[in-house]
Amino acid sequence: MLVLQVVLVGLFGLCLLLLAGFSLTQWQLTRLARRAYATTPTPQPPTPAEWPRLTVQLPLYNEQFVAERLIEACAALRYPPHRLHLQVLDDSTDATVGLVAAQVARYQAQGLRIDHVRRPDRVGYKAGALAHGLTQTDGELIAIFDADFLPEPDFLERVVPHFFLDEPDGPRTGVVQTRWGHLNEEFSLLTTLQAFGLNAHFFVEQPGRQAGGHFLNFNGTGGIWRRTCIEDAGGWSADTLTEDLDLSYRAQLRGWQFRYLPQVAAPAELPATMDALKSQQFRWTKGAAETARKHLGAVWRSRQPLSTRLYATFHLLNSSVFVAILLMAVLSVPLVFVRALGAEELRPAFRLASLFLLALAPLVFYFHTAWQQAARYRTSPGPGFVGQLVLFLAFSMGLSLHNARAVLLGLVGRRSAFIRTPKLGLLHRQGALQGRHYRTGRLLNGLTWLEGLLTVYFGVGIAAGIYLREFGMLPTHLLLATGYGLVFYYSVRHA
Template sequence: MFLLQVVLVGLYGLCLLLLLGFSLTQWHLTRLARRAYARLAEDAPPAPPQWPRLTVQLPLYNEQYVVERLIDACTALRYPTHRLHLQILDDSTDETVALVAARVAYYQAQGLRIDHVRRPERTGFKAGALAHGLTLTDGELVAIFDADFVPEPDFLERTVPHFFRDEPNGSRTGVVQTRWGHLNEEFSLLTTLQAFGLNAHFYVEQVGRQQGGHFLNFNGTGGIWRRACIEDAGSWSADTLTEDLDLSYRAQLRGWQFRYLPQVAAPAELPATMDALKSQQFRWTKGAAETARKHLGRVWRSSQPLSTRLHATFHLLNSCVFVAILVMAVLSVPLVFVRAVGAEELRPVFWLAAFFLLALVPLTFYFRTAWQQARQHRQPPGPGFAGQLLLFLAFSMGLSLHNSRAVLLGLIGRSTAFIRTPKLGLLQGPGAWRGRRYRTSRLLSGLTWLEGLLAAYFLFGIGAGLYLHEYGLLPTHLLLATGYGLVFFYSLRHAE
């Protein structure tokens, strides 16, 4: 019995140490980001003497609710017409095809160079579509927008000159990435919490990595690639679910530089239903694990500074945090009873639980910095910080079962299909997602019911702690019960 207690406490402690390491990494990125913001200015470089040939690629798959909005926004981009080429990379199997054909014909009649590209098979999914499109264009630069994006007319004018900043020939700048804006942040609690988490990535992580000279990542959309960079790095590959992260690491390991512009936003729609969010989360977390499996060894064999290799390791393995959260969560309820039965020799070890609260200190600094930056771009400023932070932490914990499965599948190399995130064109109006259902999988799977059972499990942990007067794990169980409860509630609600 004593050995079992030691194993439980030991595993719990290892998970907490991993979380603390992740938290400290985010704290360091926050310090770097704050240093960058202290001297960040809108000092846009001058326009190049001659604007390069630029292709705008729009990869689509069954996007009937947003495709016309996307095409209209991209045709309004200001750029020399004779240097611009729009490619609609349409793998759709529904009425999207007819909608695209009509919009393309309309703009072709106005003299725009815009093509409707259809492949006989959806080989390679998004990566395959992007690679195929490159064979049909002469663009030197390639801008990419997913179907839910609505770029501002001045997007290209504000981004393209950065390829030539401090480099007359722009020879080693491979990517210019911009920040994502949110078209429907206030649609629901679900979208508000997503925006809160994404803002931390775009306002802190990307800025901090750039300031420290560490590896960045193209975010799949809302950015521009130099064609020579894509080709030199080996082009797009579909052997991971995050083709953007994969190509980003291949390019930077080849010596290409990435530029990130937090001052330029590319507005986009957040997933408004739980099945859409889970689809996106599965792809991101599994893809990151697959990319880590593919490139982590190369990163450590490279000549990059030790700090860059360490940051790249946490970057590629950050989805493993969900596994640590899940293991820690499942073990936490038995630990209430281990404490209660009076294992005095182990009692000092239980102070490890304090590391969980300690890990929240740098994370609070991290999210607070992102929230402050985001407030400057919102009118009105939005809801308070403390409530959003606690709900976001709880919600992230509630996704740990779903995301842990994705991470483990990625680490062991299990192949799964690329399931795109449904875009429903929802900007306001509760319940408006009804009638626009695009099912990516069974809405109520066995995993969903297990999430409901875990919510009950952590409620039991709360009750046990109160009954036994063991309060050390009470905050953890409150967050876990809230998070799994929210995930289970939205899964049921959006299955209607």
């Protein structure tokens, strides 16, 4: 019995230490981001004497609800026409093909240089499409927009000049990444919570990494690459599900610099259904684990400063936090019963458990996110901030089973197909899901039912803690039961 208690406490403590490590990284990134925001912002660089040849790549796969609006938005981008080339990289197998063909023909008739690029197969998925497109264009700069994005007309005019800032050793800016905006943040609780989490990345993590001189990542869309950077780093590869993160690390290990512009937003649509969100989360978390498996050794063998290697390690292993959350969560319920049986030696573990919320996500990290977001719109964080934070933490914990599975599959090298995230053409609260649903797979699978069982499991933990008057785990179990309940509810509702 004593051995079991020691094992339980040891595993629980290791999970908390891992979470605390990620939290310290977030706190440090917040400090760096605050310093960056406090300095005088970099003025908009002057326009280049000659605009470089630029290709806008639009990778599509069965995007019938958003393909037309994407092409219309990109056709409206302001740029010297003789230096601009639009490529619609269309791997679709549904009605999207006809819709795109009609749009491309319309703009070609107006004199726009735009091509409808079709491949005989979908080898390499998005990475393969991007690589194939490069062989059919002469662009020096490559802008990429996924199907759910709607760039503003001045996007290229605001971003391209940042490639021509003074670089005494020659051009080494390989990527300029912009912040994601949200077209349908207010559509539902699901989209609101996603926006809350993404804002932390774009308002704090990316500015913090840039301010500290650490590795950034291209976010897959809403940014521009220098073509020579892509080629020098080895080109697009489909051996991970996050081809963007993979190429980002290869390029920066080769000495290329990345720039991030929080002042420029690229609006995009958030997944509005649970199957869409789960497919996106699976791809992001498994792909990050695959990229960590691929590049962590190279990071530590590089001559980068120790701090940069440490930040890169936490960056690449960030999705592994879900494994720690899941393990800690499962262990927390039996700990309530063991502690109630009089195991005084477990009292320190329960005291540590009370610090779990601080270990998971420091309030200052998310408050600074909300503050910077509000500053963009000359407001202040609203009274609903605390409620959003609590629900976001709960929802993130509720996804831990789904995401932990993805992480473990990535770490062991299990290959899986690239499943795109369905886009439904939703704006704010306009539109309805009926008639626009696109399935990525069975939503009510064994994993979903297990999430429902875990909701009950953590409900038992709540009841046991109240009955046995052991309240150390109560906040954690409330969050877990709420989070898994939300995930299970939306999975059933959207099925």
